[in-house]
Amino acid sequence: MSHSFDDALSEAAAPAPGEPPYLKGLNPEQRDAVLSADGPVLVLAGAGTGKTRVLTTRLGHLLYSRRAYPGQILAVTFTNKAAREMKERIGLLIGGVVEGMQWLGTFHSIGARMLRRHAELAGLKSNFTILDADDQLRLIKQVVTAANLDEKRHPPRQLAALIDRWKNRGWLPADVPNGEAYGYAAGKGAQLYAAYQQRLQELNAADFGDLLLGTIKVLRENPDVLEDYRRRFVYILVDEYQDTNTAQHQWLKLLAAPRHNICCVGDDDQSIYGWRGAEVDNILSFERDYPGAKIIRLERNYRSTPEILNAASGLIRENKSRHGKTLRTDAESGSPVTVLSVWDAEEEARQVADELEAMMKRGERLASAAILVRASHQMREFEERFVAVGLPYRVIGGPRFYERQEIRDALAYLRVVYQPDDDLAFERIVNKPKRGIGDKAVQDIQITARKMGVSLSQAARRLADSDEMSGKARTQLKLLMDNFDRWRANIAAMSHIDLATAILEESGYIEMWQADKSVEAEGRLENLKELIRSMDGFENLGGFLEHVSLVMEVEQNETGDKVSIMTLHGAKGLEFDTVFLPGWEEGLFPSQRSMDENGLAGLEEERRLAYVGITRGKKRVQISYAANRRTHGLWQSAIPSRFVSELPVAAIEIKEGGSGSFQQRGAFAENRWSTGDFSSSYDSPGWRRAQTNAQSGGVRQRGPVIEVTAQVINSADDSHGGFSVGDTVVHAKFGQGRVVHADGNKLTVRFQTAGEKKVVAAFLQHA
Ligand code: ATP
Ligand code: MG
Secondary structure, eight states: OEEOHHHHHHHHHTTOOSSOGGGTTOOHHHHHHHHOOSSOEEEEOOTTSSHHHHHHHHHHHHHHTTSOOGGGEEEEOSSHHHHHHHHHHHHHHHSSEEOOOTTEEOHHHHHHHHHHHTGGGGTOOTTOEEOOHHHHHHHHHHHHHHTTOOTTTSOHHHHHHHHHHHHHTTOOGGGOOHHHHTTSGGGTHHHHHHHHHHHHHHTTEEOHHHHHHHHHHHHHHOHHHHHHHHHHOSEEEESSGGGOBHHHHHHHHHHHTTTOOEEEEEOGGGOOOGGGTBOTHHHHTHHHHSTTOEEEOOOBOSSSOHHHHHHHHHHHTTOSSSOOOOOBOOSOOOOOEEEEEESSHHHHHHHHHHHHHHHHHTTOOGGGEEEEESSGGGHHHHHHHHHHHTOOEEEOSSOOGGGSHHHHHHHHHHHHHHOTTOHHHHHHHTTSSOOSOOHHHHHHHHHHHHHHTOOHHHHHHHHHHSSSSOHHHHHHHHHHHHHHHHHHHTTTTSOHHHHHHHHHHHTTHHHHHHSOOSHHHHHHHHHHHHHHHHGGGSSSHHHHHHHHHHHHHSOOOOSSSOEEEEETGGGTTOOEEEEEEOOOBTBTTTBHHHHHHHHHHHHHHHHHHHHHHHTTEEEEEEEEEESEEEETTEEEEOOBOHHHHHSOGGGEEEEOOSTTOOOOOHHHHHHHHHHTOOOOBTTSTTEEOOTTOOOTTOOOOOSSOOEEOSOOOOTTTOTTTTOOTTOEEEETTTEEEEEEEEETTEEEEEETTTEEEEEEGGGEEEO
């Protein structure tokens, strides 16, 4: 049943004796936030306290109480999916489907809508093209070339990243301070930015940053247009306000004046987009932006069990730069957050798949569970396992592993080596990385192939050996074809893993991404390493490629009961009964890159991400870490994330991995922790293969043989983790102390300087 807005109003307004039904069930603070319609309101509250619910109800209330028509409300959500959900919920709240919420959407979608309406004022036509990241980069390259700059010394991606940053800050070319412009080609940055904008205009195109920045410019330069919008938007609502950047903040301020009927909701502890220009200060300075603002705090969490909440609160308390807040729940006590240690990522995936199967047996829906990873390359291991056992899954917010651009490219190389006549694969990589085999040369190859009735590879070989093609294209093509011959000749002699590594390196493909300064490049390199790693389980190249083609064929059916796999960043605002948080290892999570680039601020953003992850769970959360992870082509002994040790002992339960698999616990883990030795490989002293690998069909041995000579505590044998009351122990953070109480893995230790603490056996060492 679809209603027009007026239908909805008349229907809703008629049978309303007393209080509207949507207010029922709200707590007093939530109700206050919904009913304080006029003036600036900020709801600053922790996860799961009903901020989004308040925002939705408020929107419904504004409509129901006839304060505004749907077209008079500007409502900003974080994703398009959230916008759709909000529309549906409002429909439910006030009856029927409300139409005409044309200003409900993401910053980008609303910005695009506005810019199209006033395109001519921004020097564009209303049908302008919105460039994606690839097109944007191509254009920036042209600009760099046109300025006679050396692309090697001044990578265009670097300029692209800078321009993004400037746009996030709301800077037009003229606004870029000199110091900033120095970040690229000795001060030419701002000039090139101007040239790029000029090119965009000539092409009748805008990039994502322009959708907002362009609109801001139009609003500033055209008071009548601004006035029109200010009159139109009687109310403004914004979700996830902590992740707005400066441009978005300026845009909101422009539109909200002078009425200031703006309601923003957010949580400074969930600010996770600093790396993309989000300014958590926007939320903390709300009162300064909107004097007289009403600040409402919600403290009751409706989402999670007390255990989940305690774990999350305890963790986030470690952040120094935050405004502390209280969170409580009236929910019944549930199971503790489990912390599971496993041997490697394969065991991690197997264990999660087993849990999911057990859930299904209990009659729970797969869709009520999610796996939230820090880095997208972690997804592959899960995908493989789920495909192997036939467990339906969906990857949210990104292509599945084998569908990613860099993976497809790498596979194309392998396919051409294995099957020279694979034309599709050949076409895909013949000039990737760019090696001077341009469109014309590719066309020549195609024509030759057609004429001779042979494959592209054969035609290319022919052209490279003849004089029909000349110049750089011919030299390069010959080089490439010689490479392919050489790689092919090595199929039998080399292991398929070494061969694949050599191909990706010698072809220049890896180098291409290494030179790439974009945000995604690092992730792509990780994915490529993950691809190589995944070849380990196969006998040869043919077996591997066969497997991949089968995995890729698993049809992607979007409906049905499926477990979700997504990144932590993508999970913001969502909730699931069961949440799996794999890969809690130093370097992976917190990400080494964030810490290297942003120091303490980077670490704290990672911790907020961990907080977001835990607080997605309603009933069960399982955190896991592997003792070994293969990164950079090497097996690394991983150590548990510091975040694991920051979880309050009372809220968690330490669990073993698969039966008999090696447990990384106790002394040596702590040793490495305290010495900061996070990167020791299998070759380090103290690491040889764990002899506890008694599992039938258990952990496959991969990489060099290792053995753990440090004390391995199997808590199945000794439930106190090898410690008894009276033992003298050492803890990396608290120093030396004596065990005064032991309850399973949880010990109470009286430390000499730190006093009495509850700690987990895994973090202790005998003195
Ligand atoms: P996040 O910070 O993760 O975005 P949030 O503060 O936006 O969380 P919501 O998603 O709005 O929280 O609410 C969390 C859960 O609690 C939802 O399932 C919501 O329906 C429920 N909830 C919120 N308020 C109430 C209430 N007063 N009574 C019952 N359930 C509620
Ligand atoms: Mg929310």
